[in-house]
Amino acid sequence: MKKVLTIAGSDSSGGAGIQADLKTFCAHKVYGMSIITAVTAQNTLGVSHIETLSSLSVRKQIEAVAEDIDIDAVKIGMLSNAEIILTVAELIKRYKFKNIVLDPVMISTTGFDLLEKDAKEALIQELLPLADVITPNLHEASAILDGLEIKSKDDMEKSVHAFRKLTSSAVLIKGGHLVDDAADLLAYEDKFRWYDAPKINTNNTHGTGCTLSSAIASNLALGLSVEQAVFDAKEYITGAIRNSLDIGSGNGPTNHLYRLIR
């Protein structure tokens, strides 16, 4: 069985973070492992507390897994601070991790900071170059590109050129926050590809970015090309949102069981 590692924060309500990642891995029939960077007290309405683990704890967790188990792909989500970013970057290089999908998590759907403001530069300088695929949403893409306005599909196409100057990783700009569309744009090597999807009318979008990036990492571990891995992941997330769950009174979670239980 293929083995996939997530390095991310815990979401007590189970919709995003480590919990969304492990559910996604399970649905893709890959073996999931987890490195926890922070413990959030969170529900469908918001984040009320964050306790970030020490970079030593993150280092020890990664070493424990990597010294013993071969890893076929890695998904990276919430990293909280610069020290953890530097630790993760160092260990990616030491263990030569492959199939790295970086979701540059900065703020939650509910508007809470999940990355310290001064850590953005470390993310861009140290981690971006190590990722095979990065998956910013519109807000994260704009933050990485120094405030470039990205509000439309045209803006997304323009931003891809700016990304090209920053990294040779494949970049999937997620359009979940477009007004009347949910199209994502993949730029890889010298090619572009749009992944179109209708915007589903629901508030249950908690954890959509986590789910998409974990699905891409699972598909890469299973041997798919980047283009196909994103295609299959986009189908998965669209189904998981279409069948999303009315749990809690805010932004409910995606449904990872929709292909198993109908």
Ligand SMILES: Nc1ncnc2c1ncn2[C@@H]1O[C@H](COP(=O)(O)OP(=O)(O)O)[C@@H](O)[C@H]1O
């Ligand atoms: N209402 C929606 N209908 C259909 N797809 C959506 C919707 N909201 C988000 N998505 C899709 O979910 C994935 C995650 O995107 P997005 O919500 O932009 O990321 P994030 O969770 O990081 O903010 C993307 O593939 C996006 O197009």
Ligand SMILES: Cc1ncc(COP(=O)(O)O)c(N)n1
């Ligand atoms: C631990 C953790 N990681 C990531 C997210 C982002 O997910 P979303 O953008 O759907 O709120 C989150 N809310 N919590």
